[in-house]
Amino acid sequence: MAITGVPPDRPRVAVVKRDKVPGGLTLDYSPEDLAIVKEMVQEAVDLATGGIEHVVFPGDRVVIKPNILFPVAIKWGICTDPRVIEALIMVIRERVKPVQVFVAENAAMNSSTMASFDAAGITQAARRAGAVLIPLEHTSVVEVEIPKAKYWVGDNPKVFRALLDADVVINVPKMKTHFQTCNVTLGLKNWNGILPFGPGRDCCQQQQQGHMVEMDQKFADLYRAVKPSLTVVDGIIGMEGQGPFAGELVDMNLIIAGTDTVAVDAVAATIMGFDPLVDIGTTRICHHEGLGVADLARIEVVGRKVEEVRRPFKRPSWDAVGVYPTVHVYGRGGCPGCLAPIRVVIDYFNMMGKLELVPPDYLKEAGNLVFLEGKGPFPHPEAVPIGKVFIVGDCVPESVVETYRKVRPSTFVVRGCAPMHAWIPIADELAKMMGRTSWPAWTEQFYVTTTGPAPAG
Ligand code: SF4
Incomplete structure (x- = not known):
């Protein structure tokens, strides 16, 4: 989707920061705390797109895809912050009417998505803001052919129909490191959740398959199949070190948004201390395949400057050798x-x-x-x-x-x-x-x- 005033060869990414976002990771955040996050989300979306009404139109069916791992309490900062989800739904529903908003996810490792939504505070956030939850594992999948795919060769992935049928898909990952090859989990890595879980390479094997050297190509291919209209990174509280679940939390107080997921990831990764054209396989591959822009010299960063908010994250490691005495x-x-x-x-x-x-x-x-x-x-x-x-x-x-x-x-x-x-x-x-x-x-x-x-x- 073309966004007014954003040339496709020089995507715009908004970086919004507050000195402190009160409330923290709790299920019972106050309306005042939510209002601050909403202001940040609104500002980021406005800066990046000129307003949500340039992305979502009356009557649209909007699917928001957060990053929800498994049923784990909110305080561990593993999943997308429910304040960001609630704020985004409010921004959409206040500015565009009528509109249907869904929050859809397929939790990892065959976990129950509803239990994961509940634990992460997404259930109450979505319902309070007027959205409907979709635990994707109970919905149908569609086989998609991906032209120019390099990972999906000889077979096609089956992805959840709910994302393909949506008028607008909004990607809302959390700013975290990831111990496997791509170093970070941001917008591109979040697309692993559009696949069903399972132990084989067929439909049911897709989600976990490729958690090795070729996984970055897998995500680049998936980005060809389903392109979100907007990506909003929850950088309120990030995770460094052994992410995506065993790392340490970092107060970043950031929201990063844009219509080019590759550019958004590139900016977020740079803020985290990585080089998106060297360290991050997903952005490197997508950039060189022409799927987006990961070269910061070609990205228009609006709001705060990257160097003002840059805070290098501790790096993760997949290596099990020599890390524990027994x-x-x-x-x-x-x-x-x-x-x-x-x-x-x-x-x-x-x-x-x-x-x-x-x-x-x-x-x-x-x-x-x-x-x-x-x-x-x-x-x-x-x-x-x-x-x-x-x-x-x-x-x-x-x-x-x-x-x-x-x-x-x-x-x-x-x-x-x-x-x-x-x-x-x-x-x-x-x-x-x-x-x-x-x-x-x-x-x-x-x-x-x-x-x-x-x-x-
Ligand atoms: S060592 Fe590598 S190639 Fe061998 S089984 Fe494990 S993942 Fe596969």
Whole structure:
């Protein structure tokens, strides 16, 4: 969609900052706190587009896509801030009438999106502002052919129909680092949620497939398939380090908006201390494929200057080697696709320790944890530290698995290539080994104890 006064070869990105945004991450933020965020969202959208009425027209069906990971309490800052969602819906509905606004998401890792909406405060925010929630996992998908795709070659993704049928799609990611290859999760990475979850490359495998070296190309291809009309980055409270869920929160007090998601991501990534043409695969690929502009010299930044608000984020890492004293990784001939889920296990238990749902040294209770990934060669099972052995990925030869099972009968095997899902059975196994409840039960406990029921509507 052409926005008045914004030349497509020099996209405009608005950066709006306040010294302090009061209220923080809570389900019961006050109308006064919401008003400040609304003012920021309004200002960013106006600066970037000349007004929401240049993006949304009367009678439009608008789908807002936040970034909601799984059912985790709002205070951990993992999901899009509900104040930003509520503010955006208010801005749209006040300025454009009549209009239908939906908030649609497909939470990660097969989690319940409704439970995730509730925990993140999105349910009450959306309903209060007059929008309808769509938990996408209960809706239909459509196979889409993507011309010039490089990842989706030989098969086509199936994406949720709700996004394809919308007149306007608005992308509302959160400003976070991401421990896998693309370093950040902003607008382009947020498109992983337009795919259904599953364990295979067919329709059900799409969401987790590609969480390895080619994932940036996957997101660039998806951006060809579904182009949002507007991207609004929630940069109120960002996350640095081991994002997207185990990092540390940073008060940024920012809203960043624009119609070119590539340019918005490029500006946001630069503010976070990354070079969007070097460090960020998604923006680099999209820029070179002509899908948007990631070169800051060709982006018109309005509002605050990038250098005024730049605050380098701690970098994330997918590498599980040498980060925890009792975790021993044997990974010759492997790749990030298998190292990343091992790293997630470490990050996850550390996060649960911070949440006080497990002791801070929970992993140490398990003793030595030995991980094998890649093609090897691997040492004989008697030569690795005494402790639990996990074999991750398809690359590890079956002969190695057989030998380990013979000599170390408790060896736990999770197959798959780039088996991102592997961290869940591994976390479950660790929990069971220590006589604790399993991962889903923790999540449920966390959800129940930290959220209240959403108002009816
Ligand atoms: S199975 Fe092999 S190629 Fe696939 S992600 Fe693991 S190490 Fe990489």
